Amino acid sequence: MTVTIYDVAREAKVSMATVSRVLNGTAVVKDETKRRVLDAIDRLGYRPNAVARGLASKKTRTIGVIVPDVSAAFVAEVVRGIEDIAAMYEYHIILTNSDGQLSREVDLVGTMWEKQVDGIIYMTHKVQKEHVDAFEQAQIPVVLCATEDPERRIPSVNIDNVRAGRDAGQYLLQKGCRHVVFVTTDEGYSVLADRRGAGLANCREFESFVRLEIGDGRYEKALPRLSEHLRSHAVDGIVAASDELGLASIHAAQDAGMNVPKDIKVIAFDNTRLATMVRPEMTVIAQPMYDFGAVSMRLLTKLLHDEPVDSYSVILLHNIVERQST
Amino acid sequence: MTVTIYDVAREAKVSMATVSRVLNGTAVVKDETKRRVLDAIDRLGYRPNAVARGLASKKTRTIGVIVPDVSAAFVAEVVRGIEDIAAMYEYHIILTNSDGQLSREVDLVGTMWEKQVDGIIYMTHKVQKEHVDAFEQAQIPVVLCATEDPERRIPSVNIDNVRAGRDAGQYLLQKGCRHVVFVTTDEGYSVLADRRGAGLANCREFESFVRLEIGDGRYEKALPRLSEHLRSHAVDGIVAASDELGLASIHAAQDAGMNVPKDIKVIAFDNTRLATMVRPEMTVIAQPMYDFGAVSMRLLTKLLHDEPVDSYSVILLHNIVERQST
């Protein structure tokens, strides 16, 4: 029924060890012998069983990927980056969604452990002690992607968020904005947003600076909140923590009869496809989403193969893409 | 180092078979014994090795998911649906991107085979003979998600695309449109788009009906093409094969000085989040993206557990969500 390495061995008149060797290039095999084995393999339509191989070698060539929600544009792009590089190094990914729930996240590390993944790439809003404990117990190499642990002891890939926040602020200042609102998710929802807020708040030249928190940051929720805010406050610049919040900002401003960018300027984080598909097109602090994933995966392969690593805490570059909203 | 079922057995003073039994509920175990085993398990921090289990039982509880590109909003939403239901039934998913390339798609079926997945959920633009051959050779249950094979022999989950096309047409007719353009991807790019086009073309009351093909259907490519078309043709209604194409249609119309919906009406397929985040909000033929995934996965679990199945070709309902663009 299923053809095994043993069948191939018999067909090629060699031992299974030899078949294993040509399969894995694990030792030198005489050309003639190799040819016989290869022939036997495709004569029988043999496919090595990765599960058996995993049990014997204690390496599964699969990576656990834990994210809050793949259906979010940002996350989906990151996952694509991860999978591309994983495929390049002949790894596969087991994808799971945590919805950002701590208990589920910790559980998932456990099931990844059972699955014997070789490594884990982890996205979450805020890394907590429970996460770190779970990683340590499971004894699996972990790379944090677009997030970081408080102690900075786990390898991670990020941008410099404080600086990005400051860049956004400086940019608006230079554009003449003085009354600025930072639209973001609820405090503590994401470490990154907190960092950016800190960077922004450093811009002392603002005459007014308000932080507006919108739960989980959805457009529908943000729109009314922003409309209300703009009705009662003088604002000439907005920094949004995501494209979605940026778009809500633009629409709220337009609804309030303001012209974007004349009366009010909007700059948003991320640069998903949304940013260029709306009118006016959004100026953004572009984040290297695909690279977050790709670099995380690459870093993980280095960790797994004991290759030298420059830095366990990789900082990717962000940049401002100027468009019509500022 | 790693604690095995054998360690647990010794700790609990029972045989490994008994431990296996309490782990899997595979036979009745005396309460007292079960307690001893459970105690031993968490005293030792034991985690069953899913790989060993997979080898012994020939079931891995993992599903291969092959999609063109997770970073596409539609696909990401489907994947979320798949993963949610998979998790519910204690399956995991191995996610891979094919970029819609036939050779890669066929390869992936092979590697899924090596990985010993219990089943495959498959998304692609167009199912071809090579796909079907690969499925048959691998002998793995497959569910086609939001696509179907020409012969209709492989289980699948879809909407009624011909009818959806007709519905879109009828809707525009009823809104008074007579000169309609169907904006879609290149011919043959997707079976589904072809079906919809067929449904649309059935609306004989149109005075003019043009099919405009935009490569792979990206906004940036579509915008200039549509602008050009609207400049030289009288059009009062557009059916777009995706939200992205719908948005391009709206913007092209606005650029041409037309008012949407007064001068021209736009209805698009999909209903991703984009549809409600733009102005005017888009009327859509809503597709049950999440359910495509969820139902596909549910169907697959039935296939895997030999549960009775009503239909191997599930048709989900689509519906028109009327908004401001019509």
Add this chain to the structure above:
DNA sequence: CTGTTAGCGCTTTCAT
């Protein structure tokens, strides 16, 4: 209700 015993299909020493 519980224990014994073969495998599952492969990798990996250890010989030769």
Add this chain to the structure above:
DNA sequence: ATGAAAGCGCTAACAG
């Protein structure tokens, strides 16, 4: 350069 044999950690008869 190749073969023999011992596991990897678990499930699944088969006994009892």
